[in-house]
Amino acid sequence: MTNQISTQIVDLRSNPVRELNQALHSLSGGGSSKHWRVLHPLGAHAVAAGLDADVTVEIDGDVGYYCAGMNQRAIVIVNGSAGPGVGENMMSGRIYVRGDASSAAGATARGGTLVIDGNASARCGISMKGIDIVVKGSIGPMSAFMAQEGTLTVFGDAGEALGDSIYEAKLFVRGKVKSLGADCIEKPMEDQHFRELFEKLKEAGVAHEIDVTDFRRYGSARNLYHFHVDNAGAY
Amino acid sequence: MNETIRIPQTRPRFSATFDEYTLSEIRRAAATGIYDIRGAGTKRKLPHFDDLLFLGASISRYPLEGYREKCGTNVVLGARFAKKPIELKIPITIAGMSFGALSAQAKEALGRGASIVGTSTTTGDGGMTPEERGHSSILVYQYLPSRYGMNPDDLRKADAIEVVIGQGAKPGGGGMLLGQKISSRVAKMRNLPQGIDQRSACRHPDWTGPDDLEIKIQELREITDWQKPIYVKVGASRPYYDTALAVKSGADVVVLDGMQGGTAATQEVFIEHVGIPILAAIRPAVQALQDLGMHRKVQLIVSGGIRTGADVAKALALGADAVSIGTAALVALGDNDPSLEAEYQKLGTTAGAYDDWHEGRDPAGITTQDPELAQRLDPIMAGRRLANYLSVLTLEAQTIARAAGKSHVHNLEPEDLVALTVEAAAMARVPLAGTSWIPGQNGS
Numbered sequence A: 001m002t003n004q005i006s007t008q009i010v011d012l013r014s015n016p017v018r019e020l021n022q023a024l025h026s027l028s029g030g031g032s033s034k035h036w037r038v039l040h041p042l043g044a045h046a047v048a049a050g051l052d053a054d055v056t057v058e059i060d061g062d063v064g065y066y067c068a069g070m071n072q073r074a075i076v077i078v079n080g081s082a083g084p085g086v087g088e089n090m091m092s093g094r095i096y097v098r099g100d101a102s103s104a105a106g107a108t109a110r111g112g113t114l115v116i117d118g119n120a121s122a123r124c125g126i127s128m129k130g131i132d133i134v135v136k137g138s139i140g141p142m143s144a145f146m147a148q149e150g151t152l153t154v155f156g157d158a159g160e161a162l163g164d165s166i167y168e169a170k171l172f173v174r175g176k177v178k179s180l181g182a183d184c185i186e187k188p189m190e191d192q193h194f195r196e197l198f199e200k201l202k203e204a205g206v207a208h209e210i211d212v213t214d215f216r217r218y219g220s221a222r223n224l225y226h227f228h229v230d231n232a233g234a235y
Numbered sequence B: 001m002n003e004t005i006r007i008p009q010t011r012p013r014f015s016a017t018f019d020e021y022t023l024s025e026i027r028r029a030a031a032t033g034i035y036d037i038r039g040a041g042t043k044r045k046l047p048h049f050d051d052l053l054f055l056g057a058s059i060s061r062y063p064l065e066g067y068r069e070k071c072g073t074n075v076v077l078g079a080r081f082a083k084k085p086i087e088l089k090i091p092i093t094i095a096g097m098s099f100g101a102l103s104a105q106a107k108e109a110l111g112r113g114a115s116i117v118g119t120s121t122t123t124g125d126g127g128m129t130p131e132e133r134g135h136s137s138i139l140v141y142q143y144l145p146s147r148y149g150m151n152p153d154d155l156r157k158a159d160a161i162e163v164v165i166g167q168g169a170k171p172g173g174g175g176m177l178l179g180q181k182i183s184s185r186v187a188k189m190r191n192l193p194q195g196i197d198q199r200s201a202c203r204h205p206d207w208t209g210p211d212d213l214e215i216k217i218q219e220l221r222e223i224t225d226w227q228k229p230i231y232v233k234v235g236a237s238r239p240y241y242d243t244a245l246a247v248k249s250g251a252d253v254v255v256l257d258g259m260q261g262g263t264a265a266t267q268e269v270f271i272e273h274v275g276i277p278i279l280a281a282i283r284p285a286v287q288a289l290q291d292l293g294m295h296r297k298v299q300l301i302v303s304g305g306i307r308t309g310a311d312v313a314k315a316l317a318l319g320a321d322a323v324s325i326g327t328a329a330l331v332a333l334g335d336n337d338p339s340l341e342a343e344y345q346k347l348g349t350t351a352g353a354y355d356d357w358h359e360g361r362d363p364a365g366i367t368t369q370d371p372e373l374a375q376r377l378d379p380i381m382a383g384r385r386l387a388n389y390l391s392v393l394t395l396e397a398q399t400i401a402r403a404a405g406k407s408h409v410h411n412l413e414p415e416d417l418v419a420l421t422v423e424a425a426a427m428a429r430v431p432l433a434g435t436s437w438i439p440g441q442n443g444s
Helices: A017-029 A191-203 A229-234 B020-032 B104-117 B130-135 B152-157 B184-190 B209-223 B239-248 B268-273 B278-291 B309-317 B327-333 B338-346 B379-403 B422-428
Strands: A007-011 A035-039 A056-060 A075-078 A094-097 A113-116 A129-135 A149-154 A170-173 A184-187 A216-220 B052-054 B075-077 B086-088 B092-094 B139-143 B160-164 B175-177 B198-200 B230-235 B253-257 B299-303 B322-325 B417-419
Touching: A007 A017, A017 B209, A129 A191, A149 A191, A170 A191, B052 B309, B075 B299, B092 B104, B092 B379, B104 B130, B104 B327, B104 B379, B139 B152, B152 B209, B160 B209, B209 B230, B209 B239, B230 B239, B239 B253, B239 B278, B253 B278, B278 B299, B278 B422, B309 B322, B309 B379, B322 B327, B327 B379, B417 B422
Parallel strands: A007 A035, A035 A056, A056 A075, A075 A094, A094 A113, A113 A129, A129 A149, A149 A170, B092 B322, B139 B160, B160 B230, B230 B253, B253 B299, B299 B322
Antiparallel strands: A170 A216, A184 A216, B052 B417, B075 B086, B175 B198
């Protein structure tokens, strides 16, 4: 590790992920360096996972599975693409992926914001529980499956079975939706929804990039909230 | 001369195939159009530990003195990779049961009882409550497909992490917590509206298959700085391969739950027809560990129908490092107690058979979120009963181990056992009593 004036630089070619994460975890009690730069991640898994500190970690390159998993408070920027489960179960903080994200981006996450500049693969926002996800490209099939809380905003298109078995999460899609999953319906976009979407995009720092009136809203029909035999065919 | 000839009548004969229970289930299904959901584990008769016997000491084996000579019962879990393995004083743990399925009082009682005797309890679907953490000296945090209440702070507070792939009552199945048990607190913990039926997923949302599991375990270790033991729990179905894959994925401990293991709510057809009995699952799992050179290095916890110290001793003799109890622990707390018979009758059942745990109307105050019913359970008294029961299980297992000449319950071995039935002999891979025949072994 090289100590520069204000930025800690960690090269993962010479330092293992374990060492990086241990150092980042030690910041929970408050550390001096607020900005970290990670070089040559080369698809490593669990990079910057489990952070709980007011720190910015910038990763120059592609990461493997579960980058910034269970993040709390930290800002994690991936200057590359991310493997499956980026920001899974995030609680708070922000994650920016400058490239594409693989499957299950933001899975089960309970808070914070995840912004993906490129596309996200299948099951984006699966079982999400409060996170706000913004995908500037398109998302793959089965996204927002059993999504409970939070928002998923997609500038591009959505794959098949969007929002299957969705609970109370809110989905905003600008492009085409290939198909909706069980119990997911389009809902009218009213003033309050435009305002809500604008606020979410503002928080994500991308409100200026897009016109909220271009989006359509999807959510739960709430028909499957209580198991009933007449709905068996929907499952 | 008229003589009346009396023709003997045959008695009405009931079908063995269409027995009384089966007929009632056909009528129920015809009336409702929906399958039956219930709690608990399989109720059918299965090859079980009752079909095994210990040989005890003889001329060739030397027993230990009861009440005098030491017979150890401690077990260390997680020494393979975890910086902080846990040590239990007894080889009997409390299985994962959720706050939501159980009342807060019941969870507290489990924590109190287990802590008195120096063993662990386990959270369930729905996350960790402060009461549970507070009353459990050793707490295992379940990491489940639904991730309800999943929180990295709780992960760090736990003493061990159990990645749940499946459970014995329903290998391959998820769950459903019905709306009547979704109180505002349960709903808030799970990020879902109050009063709706909550589906617990059957697959993890962010990984599939053993290669992914290895990476998921790596993530959990990274997040907890490699301190916590990581268990992998599977329902007994393909125990040899599941155990081998769990070891390959980096598990410290494998938890193997037979089909007798209970559930909070699952379809009857699932409980009774999917998975295999624990008796049939232990030896293949142990075989996998032995083939990999990991027996006693990766610990094996088995569960599903453990009731007595004899069951504990038999499971350990077959190669397990510890056992886990769920249903028996609830009974020790007061579940299905005959003193509540009048109330069970009102629910259309009887003490000992009550299994509609999902409906939340448990008169014992255990499988409910109704504040009035839950208040009936005194967590201190119930915890004491559980501690007593765990002590008895331990004493019984020690009694048998001493009789077999073992100074530690882990020294029990398959050679100490024989089987009463051909089936049990084949499954447990021990000889049929009075013979040297192990069906399926050595070409027989």
